[in-house]
Amino acid sequence: MSISHAPPQPAPDISGKESDRAPSPGPGPGARPELVALVPTSSRRARVPRWLRRTTGPLLLLGLWQLLSTTGVLTSDVLASPETIARVAGNLIEDGSLTSAMGVSLQRVAIGLLLGTLVGTGLALVSGLFRIGEDLVDASVQMLRTVPFVGLIPLFIIWFGIGEAPKVAIITLGVSFPLYLNVYAGIRGVDSQLIEAGESLGLSRWGLVRHVILPGALPGAMTGLRYSLGIAWLALVFAEQINADAGIGFLMVQARDFLRTDVIVVCLIVYAFLGLLADFVVRTLERLLLQWRPTFTGR
Amino acid sequence: MATDVHRPVTGTPHRGDTASQDTRGSADTTPAPPAAPPGTSDPTVVRVAGLTRAFDGRPVIDRLHLDVRAGEFVALLGRSGCGKSTLLRILAGLDRDIEGTALVPRRKAVAFQAPRLMPWKRVWRNVLLGLPGKPERGVAEHALEEVGLGHRAQAWPKTLSGGEAQRASLARALVREPDLLLLDEPFGALDALTRVKAQRLVDELWQRRGCAVLLVTHDVEEAVLLADRVLVMEDGVIAHEQRIDLPRPRDIADPRFAALRTGLLERLGVEAPPAPSTPPPKAA
Secondary structure (H helix, E strand, O other): OOOOOOOOOOOOOHHHHHHHOOOOOOOOOOOOOOOOOOOOHHHHOOOOOHHHHHHHHHHHHHHHHHHHHHOOOOOOOOOOOHHHHHHHHHHHHHOOHHHHHHHHHHHHHHHHHHHHHHHHHHHHHHHHHOHHHHHHHHHHHHHHOOOOHHHHHHHHHHHHOOOHHHHHHHHHHHHHHHHHHHHHHHHHOOOHHHHHHHHHOOOOHHHHHHHHHHHHHHHHHHHHHHHHHHHHHHHHHHHHOOOOOOOHHHHHHHHHHOOOHHHHHHHHHHHHHHHHHHHHHHHHHHHHHOOOOOOOOOO | OOOOOOOOOOOOOOOOOHHHHOOOHHHHHOOOOOOOOOOOOOOEEEEEEEEEEEEOOEEEEEEEEEEEEOOOEEEEEEOOOOOHHHHHHHHOOOOOOOEEEEEOOOOEEEEOOOOOOOOOOOHHHHHHOOOOOOOOHHHHHHHHHHOOOHHHOOOOHHHOOHHHHHHHHHHHHHOOOOOEEEEEOOOOOOOHHHHHHHHHHHHHHHHHHOOEEEEEOOOHHHHHHHOOEEEEEEOOEEEEEEEOOOOOOOOOOOHHHHHHHHHHHHHOOOOOOOOOOOOOOOOO
8 A cells, every 4th residue: 555665675786876976966868767666565564463553552651650660760659550559459359349330330421421422413413404403502502512511510419419310410411512513513514415416316305314414424423422432431530529429439539538549540540441442442333334434544 | 305306396387298208108118219300209308498597696597498308318518617517407406496497307317427426335225325115236236237337236435446436326327217317527537448438338328228318518529429419508598409410339530420529619619720630629
């Protein structure tokens, strides 16, 4: 796929003669043009599998951390070593507190994400497909989305009490806006030529939405989903640190009260892994749903 | 929204002409004789009278009249911006901002200059898109085979070459079994070799299907090569009409062909070069 420049090895014999001369600006009469070998992509690409390449970065980071801990640069009361943290994580899993906390947190995110997706895409469809919907919905959403949703936590507690409802509500709110914006932009970004083609083929209004507009908006929706998942975890952390009695956030608050940095770090790592998992889910979805896209996929 | 609109595209009361479209069963199977004299009993598939389309008060089509008989191949020439594509879009039912009468068959299909395949649907699904009911894949494959693309039914549009995509678009139009096929410069974006092949393909398909074709083009040679009748559009009306009675398949080297081409080019404001040996500028 790629046309690359000179190979790392010395090029064959012509370069030997040419390099004696100063690089002449213009080829004079009779001067031989310099030839450059085009190296096939396969010989350039390292044959390391993709997943291994993707895990190398985090592993290097982990190695650096362990190194700093063992050399004493990072003291244990600032940040425990990976070794300690692995042990603590093992203990937490053994007594079941981490797994039950993860279960509670995952459930909150799942419900919040589901509701947020419904609200966000629903509103985006209304304002993306209909001009009257745009006039009614878009201004309000644009206004509301600038309100920092974290600031609404106290209000939500007053409204919904201290149970699950305010936590789910915060996540729902956080998730809705990026989905709305991206699905809306996706719908409005569909090529009008394709819509016209669909019309000329006799598609009904609903047929146009189903076969032309929604598939065309899918790349935008995926971007929105990515943002939403990130925000969902963020909202979860905020929601669980206030008035929670279960979940990873609660575990962290408890650990803070007992000055257990190792437990805090374990919780943070759990968050990170959940984020990684979410990214994996979106990537898989994109691979399955967007394989038709004739876009640049990187070299 | 488009194809099955009845006696399409007009607000004015229709005048019973639509009934004639259904009586063309016999003309369906046999291609219209290229040299049919005007005014025969051939049913009309397009009847346009006093059609006006204005953009911001400036008429692009100005009280235009046009009749196309069933099975007739009509080419519409004109300088860019003369309104020929607008006329095609109106006949396709894509532009309804019109005054006057325009009668077109219920079953019509369009192939645009760009293939306009849905990139998110495999080729065969693109071909079936918008067909009523739940047509089977075999229907699409049959149409694709007709344009020589049977082996690409499963492909994504992004993997097609320009010529292949254009043929897929043609198959998508033909699978609707149109009484009127509207072609909007369908060969404009193709390279010279692919264009020659595509032109032959359209010629073959037309002979086999016997549907009326309206080809919008700016290529005089293409028009003379394919059409029974070449119309030149100017100032929003059909300003000139030229019957092409050459036998098919037509030969570009035929002196009568050259004469027709030169005549049409002059009509379009391109004078023949002074030296008689030099070929006219539009030679592909």
